[in-house]
Amino acid sequence: MILHSIGWDDILQATLATLAMLGGSLFFTVLLGLPLGILLFLTGRTQLLDQTFAYGLLSVVLNTIRSVPFIILLILLMPVTVLLTGTSLGVRGVIPPLVIGTAPFFARLVETALREVDRGVIEATQAMGGSVSQIVFRALLPEALPGLIASVTVTAVVLVDYTAMSGAIGGGGLGDLAIRYGYQRFKTDVMIVTVVLLILLVQILQAFGNRLVIHFTRK
Amino acid sequence: MNSQPSQPIVSLRGVSKDFLVGGRAATALRDINLDIQRGEIFSIIGSSGAGKSTLVRLINLLERPTAGEIAFKGKPITLVKGEELRTIRRSIGMVFQHFNLLSAKTVAENVAFPLKLSGVRSSSVIAERVSKLLARVGLQDHVAKYPKQLSGGQKQRVGIARALALQPDVLLCDEATSALDPQTTRSVLKLLAEINRDLGITIVLITHEMDVVRQISHRVAVLDHGQIVEHGRVEDVFLHPSHSKTRELVHEAEPENDELNLGSIPRGQIYRLTFVGKRAHTPILGTVAREFGIDYVITGGRVGTIRDVPYAQLTISFTDGNVHGAIARLRASGVSAEHLNGANSEAPLKATAT
Structure with a gap:
């Protein structure tokens, strides 16, 4: 056996850990990023709420977080993570930095997706007597659904990348395996298997996202 | 029309609208005075950039005037906000040049949309109202289609059915036929005339085509550079235009021989x-x-x-x-x-x- 040095059990455990990190962080990223993206869109110039100051403030905060390299953010956020989850290790220990690192990115994607919605649809909903929340929840979000699904897909792929990186500071998962066995102990076969698994995961996520986008596109 | 002293359903008094363009105020509308009577088809005609779209958006307050008063059913509405504003908007339907349908909703869902927004919950009430409206606009066979699957004329019929869903007093049509071919334009205008006649709904039509005015309107106002330069009964304005802008618009619709270029015609x-x-x-x-x-x-x-x-x-x-x-x-x-x-x-x- 060429792959004699691989502990398949370890790889299974690592895969499950990666999936858990991905699922957990994606869920909270959307939960946090979607409202932020909606707020960005609404406060933007000539939009429904048109609040230049609020938009500028939010923009600066999100840009600042986005400009910090993720690996630095992981370290900087350790105290916050410990405060939130009680640990800075394992799956629970990486979800907060993953969410904080990715939510601003996702929020920008949401803002862009909402801007793609025909302004005429917003105007028509206003003319029917729709309130701002009705416009957002009954017109904007359903109309932007394909764009939003595409945004979630892109974000999920970025998160796969980040979970691998978080392996470096004890996050566990496939990235952790690749670094500890593949890189530090020169077990090239382990590195190859983990990388192949990550490639498969990204391919599946992207293909699934694309299918959903097509399914919901009515334009 | 002038013989009826009834209160106008929409009235604009000294209305002006400025826009900020690059930090400077540009005047879109200047000192507009307009009375639209209940039950009439009133057209506002002008070239592009004359301010027509802004004018019609003042009526349902999608735009706020910089100066002047707007009244709806005799009540001043210039400053209303919140729920009161939304209630007024529900009694003013609007039809758009580019239809503005929700692409993710079916024909039936689009027509049901304003009903749902206004809080109608009963699905049987909604279904009944929607099927009546779709029958009126002749789309009963397209209920489950998405807008993408419809022709331009059919999309506009959905737009009209949707605008009628809340049984409005006034229907605003912003260049409703401008994206349609001449034959479809005629059929949509015929539908609007029927709606006006059968339901007694007041229609305000914005257009740049004199033909649209001639075919169905009762009265017309000519807008030029943000000002009303002429208004009156369509017969009078169309046959005896007094302002040069009106003459230009009339002659665009029906090219007329140049009366003054008499050439070899015997003088008399x-x-x-x-x-x-x-x-x-x-x-x-x-x-x-x-x-x-x-x-x-x-x-x-x-x-x-x-x-x-x-x-x-x-x-x-x-x-x-x-x-x-x-x-x-x-x-x-x-x-x-x-x-x-x-x-x-x-x-x-x-x-x-x-």
Whole structure:
């Protein structure tokens, strides 16, 4: 056996850990990023709420977080993570930095997706007597659904990348395996298997996202 | 129209609208005064950039005026906000040039949309209302389709059904036929005229096409550079335009021979005769010509209908005979006659006051 040095059990455990990190962080990223993206869109110039100051403030905060390299953010956020989850290790220990690192990115994607919605649809909903929340929840979000699904897909792929990186500071998962066995102990076969698994995961996520986008596109 | 002293359903008093363009105020509308009567089809015509779309958006307050007062059903609404504003908007339907349908919703869901927004919950009430509306606009066979699957005319019919869903008092149509071909335009205008007649809904039409005005409107206002330069009954404005902008718009619709370029035509007394209604179908001119022994040359003219009323407008050069007697007889028969090369030829007056 060429792959004699691989502990398949370890790889299974690592895969499950990666999936858990991905699922957990994606869920909270959307939960946090979607409202932020909606707020960005609404406060933007000539939009429904048109609040230049609020938009500028939010923009600066999100840009600042986005400009910090993720690996630095992981370290900087350790105290916050410990405060939130009680640990800075394992799956629970990486979800907060993953969410904080990715939510601003996702929020920008949401803002862009909402801007793609025909302004005429917003105007028509206003003319029917729709309130701002009705416009957002009954017109904007359903109309932007394909764009939003595409945004979630892109974000999920970025998160796969980040979970691998978080392996470096004890996050566990496939990235952790690749670094500890593949890189530090020169077990090239382990590195190859983990990388192949990550490639498969990204391919599946992207293909699934694309299918959903097509399914919901009515334009 | 003027004989009814009833309160206008929409009225604008001294309304102006400025926009900030690059930090500077640009005037879109200046001192607009307008009364729209209940049950009429009122058109606002003008070239692109004249301010028509802004004007119609002031009525349902999608735009706020910079100055002036807007009243709906006699109540000032210029400053209303929140739920009160949304309630007013529900009684003013709006139809758009590019339809503005929700692409993710079916035809039926689009028509049901305003009902749901206004809080109608019962699905049986919604289903019944939607099927009635779709039957009215002739789309009962397309209920489950998405807008993408419809033609332009069908999309606009969905737009009209949606605008009627909350049983509004007024229907605002912003260039509703401008994206449609001429045949579809006629059928959509016919539908709007039926809605006006059957449901008594007041319609405000914004357009740049005089043909749209001629086919279904009762009254018209001509907008030029943000100001109303002429308004009145369509018959009067269309047949006797007094402002140069109106003449330009009228002649765009019906190219007319240049009346002043008479060339080799025998010189005589040149008159513009306008026959409206029954008179357009009576051989008045021939009868009068025999009786007064006149000879004439037709140098220009147009024939057609305004709404369903026929008209003929001819420019005639009288070369011989008792012209004065003939003109007096024509006028006595209700034919409008303007002397184009007489003493007042520089300023032909409107036959009827606005």
